[in-house]
Amino acid sequence: xxxxxxxxxxxxxxxxxxxxxxxxxxxxxxxxxxxxxxxxxxxxxxxxxxxxxxxxxxxxxxxxxxxxxxxxxxxxxxxxx
Numbered sequence: 001x002x003x004x005x006x007x008x009x010x011x012x013x014x015x016x017x018x019x020x021x022x023x024x025x026x027x028x029x030x031x032x033x034x035x036x037x038x039x040x041x042x043x044x045x046x047x048x049x050x051x052x053x054x055x056x057x058x059x060x061x062x063x064x065x066x067x068x069x070x071x072x073x074x075x076x077x078x079x080x081x
Contacts, residue, residue, distance in 0.1 A: 006060060008075040009039065009051065017044035022068050022076065031059050033079070040076065057081040 011020060023041040027033055038050040039059075060078040064070055 005081045007054065007057070007079040007081060009053075009077045009079055011042065011070050011072050011074045011076060012049075012051070013072050014042065014044060014049050015046075017046070017072075020044055020070050020072070022064050022066055022070050023048065024066055025062065027059050029059050029062055033057060033059060042070070051076065053079060055079070055081055 014020065021043045023043045025040045027037075027039050033039065033053045033056070035053055035055045037053045039053055040051045042049045042051060057079045060080040062077045064074065064076045070076065
């Protein structure tokens with residue numbers, strides 16, 4: 001029997017970034033996602049970084065909105081596996 005797990009999708013440590021902007025979401029709540037699928041784009045002063053899904057699952061909840069400034073470690077969304 002498979003057990004449902006809720007995995008927080010957090011802002012990764014992307015180097016020496018003072019400001020990180022959640023530029024865009026590529027998914028919606030309730031959407032099925034595949035491992036390594038790009039979920040959103042994070043932008044710093046120096047570069048843009050995709051946040052990828054760590055495994056297959058369903059996006060249970062989105063916690064941060066496009067255009068919000070976020071910090072390393074903050075939860076962006078919840079993945080249900």
